[in-house]
Amino acid sequence: MKTTRAQRPEAESHRERAWAHLLDNSTGIRRMATYGPYEHKRLGEIARRYDQICQRAQGLLHPGATESDVLAALLVIRALRDKLNSDELMLISLARSQQVTWARIATALEMKSRQSAERRHLQLSQAQLRADGTKPRTQSERVEVARERRSRRAERDWARSHARAIRAHAEELNAIGDLQRRADRSREAMLMQAPVQDDGTAPAPVSMTWPAALEQCLAEHIRLQAALKGESGTQRDEMEDWRSQQHETDILHRMLGLLRYAADPRHLDLSDRPGLRERIAGLDAEFRRHTRR
Structure with a gap:
């Protein structure tokens, strides 16, 4: 039974x-x-x-x-296997903290090379849970995170080196009196407002957020530059200069991202302003070429 x-x-x-x-x-x-x-x-x-x-x-x-x-x-x-793996990781980490070389650790693990010992340590580290219950990233995940960081750093560096053009195009775009209305009537906005209910009724009108965000970004950049200009005669240490530089780079990077909406006809119709449309599209194309490298 x-x-x-x-x-x-x-x-x-x-x-x-x-x-x-x-x-x-x-x-x-x-x-x-x-x-x-x-x-x-x-x-x-x-x-x-x-x-x-x-x-x-x-x-x-x-x-x-x-x-x-x-x-x-x-x-x-x-x-037992879990405990032995945990103990092995702890002992390898202890050996390294005592300046034991990877070659000697490899010998103790009966491995052929120091690289094998390092890979074993990495494998054990990836299998262990952190204090918050999460697992460390895998090697491919760490590579992807590092790639994303490099890409973001390249984007920020590019935005800072093209600060004058970004600011000029943003000011010209923001000066369009009916920018918000144009964005709200764009193809993207119409798509978001398309009927989705079973009874065929349309959802409430959508107000696109990027024009207001662009205006706020410009105002933030103006305030920062005014503050820096007011402190031009005072002595500032290197850390303060670095923070100000990072702050301005962050603003310019966000401003560039908002400007790129205007480069896409789905988000904004600039057919009556072909010069501005071409300048913004050219800036966006140059940015994309740079970040694809």
């Missing part, structure tokens, strides 16, 4: 109960009443009991291992 999941011993599916099962003595009287973290388990006793179960499973000892014995041993193997 097969047992249901509810009838099966917890040692077959619960790591803590599996560990306690292997700590039972031969008479079946449990010697361990409480369950603590794996790192505080009695490894010596578990090793002896585990060896006995393996020998019984092979028919070398009697009585033979029960189903619960075998399944509990499998669960304990997983727990």
Whole structure:
């Protein structure tokens, strides 16, 4: 008669109960009443009991291992593997903190090269959870993050080197009296306002946010430049200059991003201002060529 999941011993599916099962003595009287973290388990006793179960499973000892014995041993193997991996990472990190070379660590790990030891350390690090319960990024994820950072840095550098053109085009665009109305009547806005309800009624009119954001960005840049001009006669340290430079670069980068809406006819119709449209489109094309490198 097969047992249901509810009838099966917890040692077959619960790591803590599996560990306690292997700590039972031969008479079946449990010697361990409480369950603590794996790192505080009695490894010596578990090793002896585990060896006995393996020998019984092979028919070398009697009585033979029960189903619960075998399944509990499998669960304990997983727990031991996790603990050994954690301990290996801790010991490698400790060795490195004591200035032990990767070559010596590779020898202790029975690996052929220092690169193999470094890869092993990386693999173990990726498998360990952080304190907040998240896993570290994989190598491909770290490469992607680094690529994204380089791309963003290149964008910011480009925006700063083209500050005059960005500011001039933004001011000219912002000076259009009906800019907000044009944006709200763009193809993109019409698409966002298309009927989506079952009854065919259209949603509330959409007000595109980028024209107001562009105006705020320009005002922020004007305030920053006025503040810097007012401090031109005072002595500033290098850190203050760096912060101001980063602040201005951030504004210009955002301003460029907002300007690029005007480069796309879906977001803004500038057919009556072909010169401005071509200048903004040219700036956007040059930016895209630079950032694709």
